[in-house]
Amino acid sequence: MTAPVIALVGATGAVGTVMIDIMNTRSSVPWGEIRLIASARSAGKKINVRGQELTVVELSPEAFDGVDIAMFDVPDEVSKEWAPIAAERGAIAIDNSGAFRMDADVPLVVPEVNADQIDNRPRGIISNPNCTTLSMMASLGALHREFELKELVVSSYQAASGAGQSGIDRLYAEISALAGKEAGVAAGDVAEALAAAGLSAEDSPFPAPLVLNVVPWAGSLKDDGWSSEELKVRNEARKILGIPDLKVSATCVRVPVVTTHSLAVHAVFAREVTVEAAHKIFSEQPTIVLVDDPAAQKFPTPADVVGEDPTYVGRVRQALDFPNTLDFFVCGDNLRKGAALNTYEVAEELAKRL
Amino acid sequence: MTAPVIALVGATGAVGTVMIDIMNTRSSVPWGEIRLIASARSAGKKINVRGQELTVVELSPEAFDGVDIAMFDVPDEVSKEWAPIAAERGAIAIDNSGAFRMDADVPLVVPEVNADQIDNRPRGIISNPNCTTLSMMASLGALHREFELKELVVSSYQAASGAGQSGIDRLYAEISALAGKEAGVAAGDVAEALAAAGLSAEDSPFPAPLVLNVVPWAGSLKDDGWSSEELKVRNEARKILGIPDLKVSATCVRVPVVTTHSLAVHAVFAREVTVEAAHKIFSEQPTIVLVDDPAAQKFPTPADVVGEDPTYVGRVRQALDFPNTLDFFVCGDNLRKGAALNTYEVAEELAKRL
Numbered sequence: 179m180t181a182p183v184i185a186l187v188g189a190t191g192a193v194g195t196v197m198i199d200i201m202n203t204r205s206s207v208p209w210g211e212i213r214l215i216a217s218a219r220s221a222g223k224k225i226n227v228r229g230q231e232l233t234v235v236e237l238s239p240e241a242f243d244g245v246d247i248a249m250f251d252v253p254d255e256v257s258k259e260w261a262p263i264a265a266e267r268g269a270i271a272i273d274n275s276g277a278f279r280m281d282a283d284v285p286l287v288v289p290e291v292n293a294d295q296i297d298n299r300p301r302g303i304i305s306n307p308n309c310t311t312l313s314m315m316a317s318l319g320a321l322h323r324e325f326e327l328k329e330l331v332v333s334s335y336q337a338a339s340g341a342g343q344s345g346i347d348r349l350y351a352e353i354s355a356l357a358g359k360e361a362g363v364a365a366g367d368v369a370e371a372l373a374a375a376g377l378s379a380e381d382s383p384f385p386a387p388l389v390l391n392v393v394p395w396a397g398s399l400k401d402d403g404w405s406s407e408e409l410k411v412r413n414e415a416r417k418i419l420g421i422p423d424l425k426v427s428a429t430c431v432r433v434p435v436v437t438t439h440s441l442a443v444h445a446v447f448a449r450e451v452t453v454e455a456a457h458k459i460f461s462e463q464p465t466i467v468l469v470d471d472p473a474a475q476k477f478p479t480p481a482d483v484v485g486e487d488p489t490y491v492g493r494v495r496q497a498l499d500f501p502n503t504l505d506f507f508v509c510g511d512n513l514r515k516g517a518a519l520n521t522y523e524v525a526e527e528l529a530k531r532l
Numbered sequence: 533m534t535a536p537v538i539a540l541v542g543a544t545g546a547v548g549t550v551m552i553d554i555m556n557t558r559s560s561v562p563w564g565e566i567r568l569i570a571s572a573r574s575a576g577k578k579i580n581v582r583g584q585e586l587t588v589v590e591l592s593p594e595a596f597d598g599v600d601i602a603m604f605d606v607p608d609e610v611s612k613e614w615a616p617i618a619a620e621r622g623a624i625a626i627d628n629s630g631a632f633r634m635d636a637d638v639p640l641v642v643p644e645v646n647a648d649q650i651d652n653r654p655r656g657i658i659s660n661p662n663c664t665t666l667s668m669m670a671s672l673g674a675l676h677r678e679f680e681l682k683e684l685v686v687s688s689y690q691a692a693s694g695a696g697q698s699g700i701d702r703l704y705a706e707i708s709a710l711a712g713k714e715a716g717v718a719a720g721d722v723a724e725a726l727a728a729a730g731l732s733a734e735d736s737p738f739p740a741p742l743v744l745n746v747v748p749w750a751g752s753l754k755d756d757g758w759s760s761e762e763l764k765v766r767n768e769a770r771k772i773l774g775i776p777d778l779k780v781s782a783t784c785v786r787v788p789v790v791t792t793h794s795l796a797v798h799a800v801f802a803r804e805v806t807v808e809a810a811h812k813i814f815s816e817q818p819t820i821v822l823v824d825d826p827a828a829q830k831f832p833t834p835a836d837v838v839g840e841d842p843t844y845v846g847r848v849r850q851a852l853d854f855p856n857t858l859d860f861f862v863c864g865d866n867l868r869k870g871a872a873l874n875t876y877e878v879a880e881e882l883a884k885r886l
Contacts, residue, residue: 357708403807403824433787442785475740498758
């Protein structure tokens with residue numbers, strides 16, 4: 179068997195850059211060729227991957243010739259057009275956009291939860307979940323196998339980088355605008371202080387100031403006041419876990435954190451759960467780090483998880499008033515497990531099968 | 533009837549200062565005398581209240597002589613000792629500490645929810661709820677009257693000032709420490725950057741960096757991994773609403789916001805609820821401002837609510853998978869409605885009865 183050829187579409191973007199970092203540090207698969215693909219604007223750029231200097235090639239149908247696996251980290255509309263083209267040319271597309279996630283003919287895969295779904299891909303496309311959903315999937319998947327998940331109430335604490343590089347830039351700019359004047363900026367005058375520093379609200383990817391604030395909104399408006407992000411958490415969790423009638427309520431809130439999404443999770447199961455049993459399950463998962471010792475002031479915080487592959491779980495408590503219910507807090511790097519890492523883990527799974 | 537005499541114990545503290553601001557702007561009660569009381573260290577200080585220059589007197593049993601209502605904004609142990617002394621001297625004590633909140637002989641009052649409880653005070657003491665609980669009480673009380681509350685799952689986004697002036701100072705210091713270096717501080721190096729700027733972790737009132745982070749902890753450790761703050765939310769909500777078997781799960785998280793606590797609330801009722809009915813109820817409450825128009829990107833954020841008396845409610849959604857259930861987001865200034873304002877509103881209610 180010849181070593182498989184992998185392509186990375188969107189190689190020069192924020193997630194693409196993390197992806198290359200991941201390929202440089204995870205050597206489990208010796209790819210036959212690594213092909214970097216991007217828009218015409220970035221074509222010709224040279225990037226070092228696994229010790230070789232590679233030249234970025236322009237996105238075209240021919241760019242997929244000979245490719246076994248094509249990972250896509252591009253906007254929805256680019257994926258929508260080009261993932262099927264890659265599949266037609268014989269590649270298996272792994273797509274990190276929202277274009278195909280709820281397509282019944284496209285599996286939505288988190289390897290440690292539903293790796294078996296990888297083989298069921300009639301369109302030649304596999305989808306990668308939304309970063310907020312992904313942050314809690316390893317922990318919920320592990321608990322579901324043991325206790326059967328029935329209901330989920332989650333509140334998110336989402337990082338600025340979930341809105342891309344412009345989100346990161348904006349948060350840094352807002353902090354800089356307050357620098358040196360913090361003590362003089364009354365807590366409620368954030369918007370005025372940002373305007374005075376020349377940061378217009380219109381230029382922000384967020385609908386309100388993010389520094390010294392939290393914003394209960396992510397994504398676009400859907401029916402009945404729900405945000406697209408909240409519906410993704412619900413619908414994708416159902417599909418990944420294979421529980422079509424899972425009850426879910428999510429509230430998605432942006433917080434002034436650069437990277438790593440956190441979630442407060444209230445999970446109701448069919449069978450009796452204990453903190454001890456949950457701790458044991460979490461400890462046994464290779465992609466989960468359990469940090470749960472409040473007596474020693476140890477619990478996960480997003481700043482501790484940036485750049486980490488596993489998701490971190492802590493504050494595990496048995497609900498006092500709800501039977502078979504756990505409350506816990508989970509942090510996952512939204513650029514790694516939430517995006518690039520999960521996509522690459524799917525590619526690794528596929529490589530085993532080629 | 534002579535005008536009642538009111539005393540403020542802890543007049544020079546963070547909440548005491550807000551209290552004086554509130555007394556200066558709310559003129560409904562023409563107090564006979566306003567007496568400012570503090571520790572020996574602050575005695576003799578002069579503070580302008582309602583156009584008079586008042587001299588702070590030292591806390592002593594005699595300081596309560598002739599006082600009708602004594603508001604306490606001091607640490608638990610000070611309240612525990614001195615509120616009963618004030619009551620013995622004939623004053624009604626309104627205490628904002630945690631000392632008496634769960635005492636069966638002390639009512640826990642939010643005037644717009646359970647004003648009737650004010651008259652049932654065998655110890656001569658009335659308690660003011662914890663600021664996190666208070667932020668959601670006006671909205672939950674109004675919904676409960678109509679729909680009968682059964683279950684509550686809440687996640688908090690709590691401001692630094694909930695930890696007092698040292699919390700505010702620490703957050704500002706952490707922002708200053710990053711000033712000008714933000715772009716150079718990788719998202720995960722916050723702790724190192726703070727240490728390099730001379731801000732030691734040991735000096736912080738928070739168990740982890742708060743800038744560019746969220747910390748899933750507030751208060752002290754209680755049984756089975758619960759924080760004192762989470763148990764307060766549960767136990768105080770039950771007592772205030774008069775629902776001893778209310779099912780509650782709370783996760784309390786500190787966020788890098790100076791002032792105003794926010795909560796994501798999932799509330800299950802006995803009767804059918806609609807967004808329309810909830811909007812109508814919220815709109816009719818004088819102490820609630822409804823800000824709920826996501827199409828126009830309008831929802832409450834804590835920065836908009838600082839210094840405001842009402843609590844702000846938005847993101848009201850009918851749960852998709854849970855019957856009789858609303859999800860919503862609420863913001864309340866933790867120093868005003870969360871502390872000083874509610875205490876003063878109780879005093880105003882008492883004044884009507886004197």
